[in-house]
Amino acid sequence: MSLNNKVALVTGAASGIGEQCARKLASLGAAVVIADLNLENAQKVASSIVAAGGKALAVAMDVTNEEAVNAGIERAVQELGSIDVLVSNAGIQIVAPIEEYAFSDWKKMLAIHLDGAFLTTKAAIKHMYAGGKGGSIVYMGSVHSHEASKLKSAYVTAKHGLLGLARVVAKEGGPRGVRANVVCPGFVRTPLVDKQIPEQAKALGISEAEVVKNVMLKETVDGEFTTVEDVANTVAFLAGFESSALTGQSVIVSHGWSMQ
Ligand code: NAD
Helix, strand or coil: CCCCCCEEEEECCCCHHHHHHHHHHHHCCCEEEEEECCHHHHHHHHHHHHHCCCEEEEEECCCCCHHHHHHHHHHHHHHHCCCCEEEECCCCCCCCCHHHCCHHHHHHHHHHHHHHHHHHHHHHHHHHHHHCCCEEEEEECCHHHCCCCCCCHHHHHHHHHHHHHHHHHHHHHHHHCEEEEEEEECCECCHHHHHHHHHHHHHHCCCHHHHHHHHHCCCCCCCCCECHHHHHHHHHHHHHCCCCCCCCCEEEECCCCCCC
8 A cells, every 4th residue: 555645644642552553653654743742742743754754844733723723724734735535643641430530531531532633634634635635534533442441431431522523524525536434442551541541540549450450351252452564554455445434434453342
């Protein structure tokens, strides 16, 4: 598969899964835009991709802010010529039982995961339409797009919501060559998960080792974490798929935790 002459914008690409997605897409020939709240880390990722012979641009972007999203995407188009692939990946996690879940945290979660996906789609899709070449949008869902877990009311709600958004974008974009799909990873050891292990241990009254074994990996077929490479390879497959046959789908990459 080649993404030569394509431009791919990845949100939340300064860390974890988004970073690996950007590295993978760059290795397949795409010019990548590292869009993140954390500009310093985004610049480090972009520099290392360039040092490895790739093409990359770092842009500061808060995906919950419409002006910031529009400005970042306009800059990417001005500097690199188009947006062919959007990976809407930026996300955070806040865990608490629902009776203690702060309304402000609920709104923050939905803003980053859902407003972010909506705003980046809205800004990018018009360039995909305008170029006449179409494009591919990949949303970072989760096994929690299909399953529920305790303490994750906002996250599960948001990740389920992405399935609906992707299906609408697949229908609207289909006639104009834009595909939309969701990648649904199981647990991946990134800063987002490392922060959550002690928080879940406290909330559930169990040890951190028990959180990993009996909460995070209990339902997998082999007790293994999914890796950033596993997720990035799936994103690249969806981003580069050659026809419009593959759209409106969600692909679960989770060591069999969820089988749909
Ligand atoms: P991470 O914490 O390693 O990286 C998240 C990145 O998003 C950071 O660079 C952060 O600065 C950026 N970000 C946060 N808020 C932002 C905002 N408002 N605007 C722009 N950027 C922002 O996390 P990760 O584990 O790589 O998670 C990436 C995505 O993968 C998230 O959507 C997450 O829900 C999803 N996911 C993660 C796992 C997992 O186990 N790690 C599993 C399934 C899905």
